[in-house]
Amino acid sequence: MSIVSDAWDYVTTAENWTGQNGLTSPTFDGGWRFSQDSILALGLEHLWLSFASVTLAIMVALPLGIFLGHVRKGATATVILSNVSRAMPTLALLTLFAASAIGVGNQAVILAAAIFAFPPILTNAFTGMAGVDPDIRDAALGQGFTRRQVALKVELPLAIPLIAAGLRTATVQTVATVPLAALVAGGGLGVIINSGLALQNYGQVLAGAVIVAVLSLVIDAVMAAMQRAATPAPLREAVAA
Amino acid sequence: MDSVPNPWFSWDYVSRNWDEVSEQLLIHTTLTLQAVLIATAIALPLAVVARRVRWLTGPILGLTGVLYTIPSFAMFALLAPFTGIGRTTVLIGLVAYALLVLVRNIVVGLQGVDRDVVDAARGQGYTPARMLFQVELPLALPSIVAGLRIATVTTVALVTVGVVVGYGGLGQLMFRGLQSDYRAQIMTATLLCLALALVFDVLLMLAGRALTPWTRRRAA
Known part of the structure; x- marks a missing residue:
């Protein structure tokens, strides 16, 4: 197949990895952006876009999910959100x-990817916190824990496996979403x-x-390893099942 | 700058371009149906094999999992050089994504069938094939329908990525709307996508209820 050999030629040409002018190129307004003719630069841009989106989603979804899960309110809303x-x-x-006013380019990509990373993080944080055995909560309250201590020292550690699973889903999904950026004049490997x-x-497409x-x-493999590392050994079986 | 009106929605656009809009809506609908039907036809035997032959469970779920992890944008691009630009490419990609959800849900559904029920059926002289079709699959239906609903709704959304190979149904309208900076076109396609997903979801939910009357009786 000539397509396959074209693809092989593409990835074995050093210039395609480094770009003609290095990893970054100057922009008209005096700034810089990742060179769009370098696989390495586009890869870095891809990771940066994914990281920015996931971070943005975590900052909003994680505290919200932990809070809602602790007070056990808003279950229906989270389900509707993830379905929509x-x-x-x-x-x-x-x-x-x-x-819209956001315009084409990377801002639109980061914002859109962050919105799609939001539901899995929120849902899993909520389910993890709300799913803690009520007897354990009662025991902690009986020992004189404040509600805040129950949330942070009892429920949160028990919710970590599910929260980690949610982060994995969100991250993998974001890395898979960012290629679409190329359609709206954004960067990344797409x-x-x-x-x-x-x-x-x-050949290049392939x-x-x-x-x-x-x-x-x-x-996905890296996030799976991190998810495993974050899950205490006794809880691993339960998550896998 | 914004001297030309660029509304977010316009009935005028919809009525003037109804031919084009309805054509893409039809493509979107048939593509979704075709993909889910083919995926179901492949997923059912796969799931049954995964359930019956223990050592194949891991590999089958693992393989469909890997397929699912590959980004749709890359999947369509990966197929395009070989299957060309157009419907076939999109269809293969969509089937691959629907597979994981369906296989997983059917396996879970079959695993959830009460052992006592299976034993009772075997004691009554059911053959393995008859057991599968008259006992196990009907009892796994709630889980299968749940999988079908997820797979269908995701497929409706995924069709739009087909623009990569020039066959994205309503996604074509979104993309063209962006290129010509016409918001109403993007919004119309978006709303139709959401509506299509909702219609499919409700129909499947109703079909699921009609097929499993015993679950309702227990709930009531």
């Missing part, structure tokens, strides 16, 4: 943001695929697709 987010196409949110399609260079797929699988 499943039905909402990522492309719809991306293009809506890009057409650019390789998109420009390959535009140039009808299917190479880009494999690179994105490998990155996703690696991130």
Whole structure:
């Protein structure tokens, strides 16, 4: 297959990894951006976009989920939220943001990806906190723990496995969402695929697709290891089942 | 800058472009149906094998899990060089994603069938095939329907990513709306996507209820 050998040529050409002018390029307004002709730079940009989105989602969803789970309120709302987010196409949110005042480019991508990372983090934090055995809570309260101590020292540690699972889902999903950025003039590894399609260079398309797929699988493996490390040994069985 | 009106929604757009909108809506609907039906036809035997042959459970769930982890954008791009630009490529990708959800839910459903019921059926002389179709699968239906609902709703959303290979149903409208900076077009396609997902979800929920009358009687 010539496509496969074209793809092989693409990934074995050093210049495609480093770019013609290094990893960063100057912009018109005196700033810089990741070079769009370098696999390495696009990979870094991909990771940065994913990191920014997940961080943004964590900052809002985690405290909210922990709080709502502790007071055991808003279960229906979290279920509705996660159902709607499943039905909402990522492309719809991306293009809506890009057409709004936010504009095309990476801001729209970070915001859209953060919104999709929100439900799994919120739902899992909520379920983890609210699912703690009421007897354990009562025992802690009986020993003189304040409600705040019950939340942070009893419920939170017990909820860690589910919270970690939620973070893994959110991260893997975000890394998989960011390639769509290329459609709204954003960066990241999707650019390789998109420009390959535009140039009808299917070797490059294939190479880009494999690179994105490998990155996703690696991130999933890393997050799985972190999830395992964060889960105390006695709780591992329960999560796996 | 904003001298040209660019509303977020316009009935005028919908009525003037109804031919194009309805054409993409039809493509979106048929693509979703086709993908879910094919995925179900593959998932059912896979799940039954995964349940019956113990050492295959891990590999089957693992393989569908890997497929699921590959980003849709990459999946369509990965297939495009071989299956070309268009419907087939999108369809294969959609089937691959629906598989994991369906296989997992069917396996969980089969695992949840009460052992005593299976033993009773075996004692009554049910053959393995008859047991599967008349005892195990019907009892696994609630879990299967739950999987179908998730798979269908996700598929409706995923079709839009087909724009990568020029066949994204309503996603085509979103993308063109962005290129020509026309908000009403994007919003119309978005709302239709959400509505389509909702309609499918409600229909499947009702079908699930009709097929499992015993779950309702117990709840009441």
